[in-house]
Structures are given as structure tokens and as C-alpha cells.
Amino acid sequence: MSVSNIQDYVKWFRHSSPYINAHRGKTFVVMLPGEALTHPNFGHIIHDLALLSSLGVRLVLVHGARPQIDLRLSAEQRPPVFHRNLRITDSESLQGVMQAIGEARITMEAALSTGLPNSPMHGARIEVASGNYVAAMPHGVIDGVDLQHAGKVRRINVPQLTRALDAGAIALLSPLGYSATGEVFNLTYTDVATQAAIALKADKLLAYCDTDGVTDAQGRLVRQFTLPQCKQHLNENIGQTSELTQLALESAYLSCLQGVQRAQLVNYTTDGALLAELFTRDGQGTMVYSGHYEQLRGATIDDVGGILGLIEPLEAEGILVRRSRELLETEITKFNVLEKDGTIIACAAVYPFGQVAELACVATHPEYRKGGRAAQLLEQLERRARDSGIDTLFVLTTQTAHWFLEHGFVPGAINDLPLERQSLYNYQRGSKVFFKDIR
Template identity: 70%
Template sequence: MPNISQDYVKWFRHSSPYINKHRGRTFVLMLPGEGIKHPNFHNIIHDVALLSSLGVRLVLVHGARPQIDERLQVADTYSNFHKNLRITDSESLSLVIQAIGEARTTVEAALSTGLPNSPMHGADMQVISGNFVVAMPYGVIEGIDLQHTGKVRRINTRALHTALDSGAVVLLSPCGYSPTGEVFNLSFSDVATHVAIAIKADKLLAFIEGDGVLDDDSHLIRQLSLQECKHYLETYYEKLGEHANPDLQQAVSACYLSCLQGVPRAQLVSYTTDGALLTELFTRDGLGTMIYSGHYEQLRSATIDDVGGILELIRPLEEEGILVRRSREVLETEISKFHVMEKDGAIIACAALYPYGDTAELSCVATHPDYRKGGRAALLLQQVEHQARKQKIKQLFLLTTQTAHWFIEQGFMQGKLDDLPVQRQLLYNYQRNSKIFIKSLV
């Protein structure tokens, strides 16, 4: 039997729910010009081809800032900027168009590769570019005329969807056209944001140099709610000053605006790390930062479809003797008593509530090892207590052998056997010698 890497097998099996989940979804990828020039560019293209082969509808919006800078430098000219926007005058417009064309051709050529013994072999991808973006001039800002620098007026969504429905990858450049035939130099992040919103994309994926947003201790922040993202943007330059990275700020802003206008999730992905895109999309935690609208980790009542996930979660704790063993049959019968925390289709925490009149037992409290110390169990307990109050339950009790201190921190006090309902006293397992804790909900 061949020696197959167990890590690979495990990863491939765990990625299958995401393969099914992403099929038929629409993603907008936002790749800066720096990413095109980076040595990892061709790995990104290979991953884009893999996504396309898995049935993901893709719009790739590329930037061209370093390419434009090089063209201008060769021509011994330069651009002025105002509010981080390049002022595109008539003299430099032709050079800007050439640089954008060069960047687009580089991406198109890479997406068209089909050499044997390469990751692109047999991909046979169709790439469609076109006048999908209608633009208008930025005009005069604070007395400064931005001239041929423009902004998105609207997106031709019908034509875009037709191209995506054909199975093609749509490639968009940072330029747009007016109804009068003028060409405008656009911000690629502005294009990506407007496209994601207009076509109701499922994700916006913004490539950046680093991994994502860092906290004050330089640790990666895995996820940001819209409110947290807004606060981050409002305080970004104030906190970092001269060390601020305008490219990161631009990417985070694009993610925020997209989610604010209905895109469910936006993610920051490194263009310097090989496989960052696939890791972000096909593993539970990814490598970057996610900005999300709504609840990323969902608290809800359990359904019969959750039985398998709950069993997988609690089985190790049962084997350690921390939880009392439950069979699938018992769990299926009692599933209405359970509440779960779900993340990307996986059950990462659970708890059950068993009423005895105006008293109820809190049972089977479990959190996946990868998600402990994150406050999730406390959130789930709050949810269960809320449901208990709605059922007019005045007091919770629980039996535990190893987690007494945590429950004390949550407001429980040690009780005795006589404090339990008579029916539950009769079921007490003296061999386990569990400690009893009680919490009033009044």
C-alpha cells in the first residue's frame, strides 16, 4: 500500500465541506499591482485556476500602481497625489493606459497557461475582459482638479453575470469608460468594491502584503465585526502615525464598505505567502483576517442534523470521563434540549437544558479544544440561561467532576444532593461522585 501523508488526507477530508459550500458562489478577488510583480504571483494564479475548476464564479480585479510608476519613471515624468489619489493629467494618461494594459496582459497570459507538468495543465480557462465599468471624473477636490482620474459610476451587472454564467473568469482593470468615450484611471479597490456590491458577491478577497490586521501586540486578528472594523479604520492613522500602511488601510476599507452594503464576508489574504488563498477558503480558521456582517459564529437551538457534530465534539470528553456517555439514539431523542455554537458548518460548542418544573439541569457543556479560552462557553451559557428564563425556570443546577472553578466564575454556587429535584436525586451516580452547583435565575 502506498505511503500517503496522513496530514494531506486529513486536510483534504476537512476541506470537502468548503468545496461543496463554495461551488456556484461568486467571489471578487482584489489583487494589487505589487502582487502581480511578486514571485508568488504564479502560485496565486494556480490557486485561482483551482477555484475556477471547483465551480467558483470569479471576478479578478487587478491594480497597476507599480507598473504605472515604472512607465512614468522611464518617461522621466511623475504624478502628484491628492488624498492618496493619483492626479492623471493628459500627458500621463497614455502612459497610465499602457501600464494598465501591461498588467492586464500579464495576468491574462498567466491565466492562459496550460503547459504539461504544471498546475495549470488542462485548466483551459476562459478569461473575459471588457467595458463592464462605467466611470465618471472625480472632478475638483479641495481646489485640486484630478483630471483623468475617475470613480465608478455604475457596473454593467447583466453583462458581468452573463460572462460568469459562461464559466469564464472575468478580469477587470483599474480603468473605466464614460458614455462619451473618455477613459479614466480608477482605484482598483474602488472597482472591486463596486463590483462586489453590484453583483451581490458572496465574498470579497483582498490581497495584501502581510497576513491581515494586527492588534496592539502585533498578533493577527482573525475576525472583525463591522463595528470593530469601523473602529479600526477610524483610529488607524491616529494609532500608527508615520508607520501606517495606506495599502492595508485601503484593503480594509474596501472590505468594510463591501460588507456594509450586503457582501456577507470579506477577507484579507497575503499575496506573499504560497497557498494563503486556499488556506483562507478551505480551512476553518484560515491565515488572514475576516471582516463579516451578521454573526460569523452562530448561536442557535440544535436540530437533528447537528447530532453527528455534537457526538464528534463530546466523544473525547466522554472517553476522559468528564461527560456522561450518550448514545446517538439518546441524543436524537433529546436534541431539542441542546443549544450549539456553529462556525462554518462545524459544531464548536454545545450545552443542554433539562427542565424539572421551575428548575432545570445544565448538562453536556462542551467546547472544541481549538476554541477554548475565547469566551464561547460563556456566550453559550448566556444563551441557555436566556432560554431558561423564557421557560419560567427559576434555578439551574449542574453536576461536574472537573470544571467546578469555571462554573463558580459564571455565578454558580456549590450545593448538595438534597437541593436537586427528587427525580434527579434518584439518578445520581455515587461512583462518579460529581459535585453539585446551583445558580438562581430570579
């Protein structure tokens, strides 16, 4: 490995450290379609999941098996019959469905059990737990069509799943469910994954699909959706993306709607897509986040009163520089606000100086402090700044230095500031200067 490659690796590894710490002990539900099990990248996906497990992430892995079922039933000369994208599963077909799903599950278990020397799985010793975690019920008759053994999730056995996760195992869920009367039902893997994430109050749903995520009208990757934005996209873009991506986005929306904080789409055809999504700043796919109706947006003149209400107490304490209403009105386009149900609960301003920009006037409503809003605001502002060509952010602060240090800023000097900003520096106030590379 060349010196430059080593330096790049070390830099990436260091930058991934905050994410490693953030993900440890968290519960992730991973949704893997049956198509991924036969793709050349499948081995790399397993290695990445093993790495997550070794880093202390609690994993629930839900696999699909539609292509495997199609192949099995085709060999039995049973053509697939669907209604509303649900497979009509009669008693004869159910045997083939169970065999195909069983083979898919065994494929997953075998892959997670490998540990040859000189392989990424060497020494992993992963325990895989699978069982009757999913209680199911029949779909019944829809539009006059009896779906028979096609079912839906009735309940996830959370205590049983939690015991497996507490023991350090990867919980493996197949798209089969069982009723109290001993019946077996063919489920969709998306329903199992979504309901498992909701029932476990998972920290993330990671939905593998066959694209990097959702693209806009210009073909650009949409990196994040709020819940309202995601719902709008689903309603207005039916049939505009691949089926697997559509299913992944629907599961992401439903899980976040019911309390999962974040759901991320990951491309199963791309080597390392999962690691890039979880351990880099920008990620590689589309993220849906609940936000509980909290939306970051550019400020307007109508927000001046709300912003003043946030910053005036901090100005009185000397934490922020005083701004008059008149000054705030002239600079309102530099501000962003985080709004919840019509109330501004956080704000921040960005003043660009070429490829460098000042982050100023960061404030959070007292009732929403210590809830991570300021960090959320900073994360989204950094993403917007990068998209606009800014490489570096700087702040001047008198009392909140530790918070900025905790969020990746490093001490700087007055002479490091853009010349235009140096000329405005208030030596009497004595603010400390911090910089952050956001490239």
C-alpha cells in the same frame, strides 16, 4: 511521499470537502494589487485561482497597477502627483497610465492562459473575459485640485458580467473606466473591486495585501471583525499598518456594509494563503463579516430572561434539559448569546472539562431558524474553544442528532465522556453522545 505525509494530505483533503461544496457556484471578487504581479509568488496565486475556477467558483478578478504606472511615468520623466491618495491624471499622463494598465492586464491574461504539461495549469483551459464592464465618472475638483482623468466607479455592468460568469469565464477587471461620452478614467483597483462585489451581491470579497491581515496591540493576528469592530479599528489605527493592508480592510468594510456577507484579507507573499483561508477551519488571514448587526458575546446576568425565553419552549418539547432561573444565573458565565438590535436570537453554553468541553443548550429564536444562525454560533464557539486550549467538543442530544452529524460531530459512547460528566448522565433521558475534534 512518506506514509505520514500521505496521511496528512488525505486528512486535509477530506476536511476541505465541506468547503469545496460550500464554495461551488458562489461568486468571489478577488482584489489583487499591482505589487503582486511582480512578486515571486504570483505564479502560485494564478494556480490557486485556476483551482478555484475548476471547482466551480465564479471569479471576478480585479487587478491593480500602481507600481507599473509609476515605472511607466518615471520612464517618461513624469513624477507621480497625488492628492488624497488619488493620482492626478492629466491628458499626457493618461497615455502612460493606459499603457501600464494594459500591460498589467495582458500579464494577467497570459498567466491564466498557461497550460504546459506537468504544471498545475495543465488542462485548465480557462476562458478570461474582459471588456467595458465599468462605467466611470470624474472625481472632479477636490480641495481646489482638479484630478482631471482620475475617476471613480459610476456603475458596474452587472448583466454583462453575469453572462461571462454564467459561461464559466473568469471576468478580469482593470482599473480603467469609460464614460458615456467615450472618455477614459484612471480608477483605483480598490474602488473597482468594492463596487463590483456590491453590485454583483458577491458571496465574498478576497482582498490580497502584503500582510496576513490585521494585528492587535500585542501583535497577534485578528482573525475576524464584525462591522462595528472593523469601523472602530479603521478609525483608531490610521497609519498603524501597511498601506495595502489598510486599503484591503477599507474595501472589506465598505463591501460588507453594503451587503457582501464576508470579506477576507489574504497575503500575496505567502504561497497557498488563499487556499488556507478558504479551505481550512481557521484560515490564515483576517475576515470581516456583515452579520447585520448580529454579535456573539458572552452572556451576562441581564441576559437570563432572554435566554429563558429561547430555551423554555424547547424544554417543554423535551429537546433541552430543564434549567431553573436560579441554575441559569449561577451558570451564566458558561453561556454565549447572539444578539441583534438588543434581542437575543440564539444562545449556547460551553462547559469545559480540561481539554474537552460540553456544548449544551443550543437554541435559536423561532423567527431566525433556518437562517444559519445556529451554524454561525457553532463556528464561532469552536474558534473560541480552540483559542482557550480545548481540543474536543461533545454534545448530548435526544432529538437533534442529525443537525450535529451534519456539522461534523461523530457518534460516541457514554464511556467516552469525561468521568465527571459520566456521573451526571441521565439514563432515563437516554441522550445520544456525539464528539467533534476541533483542533
